[in-house]
Amino acid sequence: MKTKKEIVAIVVLYNPDDKVYRTIKEYENLVNRVILVDNSLQSNGTKFKDLNFVKYIPLFQNKGIAYALNKGIKESNEKYILTMDQDSHIKGSLINAYLSFLNKNDEKKIGALTCQYNTDRNAKKPRTGFEKVKLSMQSGTLFKRDTFNKIGYFNEQLFLDGVDYEYFLRMNQADLQLIRINPAVLDHQPATTRILKLGFGKLKYGIASPVRYYYQARNLLWTAKKYKDPKLYFILTVKLLKIVILFDNKKRYLRAFNQGIKDANYNKLGKYTYKN
Incomplete structure (x- = not known):
């Protein structure tokens, strides 16, 4: 019988308030x-000192999402690892849905369980059942420790965006399944939402900094080429169209995006210092 005692949550912080x-x-x-x-430049441990269920690890520099996740995984020993962003809100129903599935199904070929994502741009409610998917986000996903033992850790050279996509494609390549548990819903806040009014309707879309679009362009293209995945090429195209059609300061975003494409083609990865 699997219980919450077998789950560790790894949360990556950056300047937490x-x-x-x-x-x-x-x-x-x-x-x-x-x-x-904590990827912050300074320690924020005093903020969490009264939480006796928490272990705090400061890095004193921004070493990227992949490094931070890997650090947490290596510092833990639980059988299951729930990875989370600092602004994702957990609910007991999410954990219960995962445990219910694990206690009723053979997990031999499963690499990770993921959830539905409820955002202010795309509302989701719990549904019944589960399904095999190819891609998801790492925040809110429950990984088996055996998965990391079999195929390795997150790719630290990607640094930021696309780390989850690369890992899930690596899982797929190793014939390890990613299962979406439909009753599991995570309240998630990716990027900043903007609203464009269109007649009687409105279009909600996300926007982040130019440096994020550098990482998205670079890591999506690099991963798409490595795994020959058409969906990532489609996502990359959509992001480019968003910049061209919807964004202000298009030149700044396009310059960052194009630099990402260039670096992906030259296999130039790692942390990027963005210049305006």
Whole structure:
């Protein structure tokens, strides 16, 4: 019988504020413990010192999402690893849905369980059943420790965006399944939402900094080429069209995006220092 005592949550922090503290407090009694890996330049450990279920690891520099996740995974020993962003809100129903599936199904060929993502741009509600999917996001996904033992850790050279896509494609290549548990829903906040009014309707879309679009362009193209995945090429095209059609400061975004494409073609990865 699998229980929450077999689950560790790894949360990557970056300049956490009091709101993040309240988010971390929500994990109490939902998992065995929480490991916070902080990419901030300074320690923020005092913010979480009263949470006895938390282990805090400061890095004193931004080493990227992949490095931070890997650090947390290596510092833990639980059988299952829930990876989370600092602004994703966990619920007991998410953990219960995962445990219910694990206790009723053979997990031999499964690499990870993922969820539906409820955002202000795309509302989702719990549904019945589960299904095999190829791609998802790492925040809110429950990985088996055996998966990391079999195919390795997250690719630290990608640094930021696309780390999850690369890992899930590597899982797929190794014949390890990614299963979406439809009753599991995570409240998630990717990027900043903007609204464009169109007649009687409106279009909601996400926007982030130019450097994020550098990483998205570079890592999507590099991963698409490596795994020959057409969906990533489609996502890359959509992101480019968003810049051209919807964004202000198009030149800045296009310059970052094009640099990402160039670096992907030359296999130039790692941390990027963006210049305006």
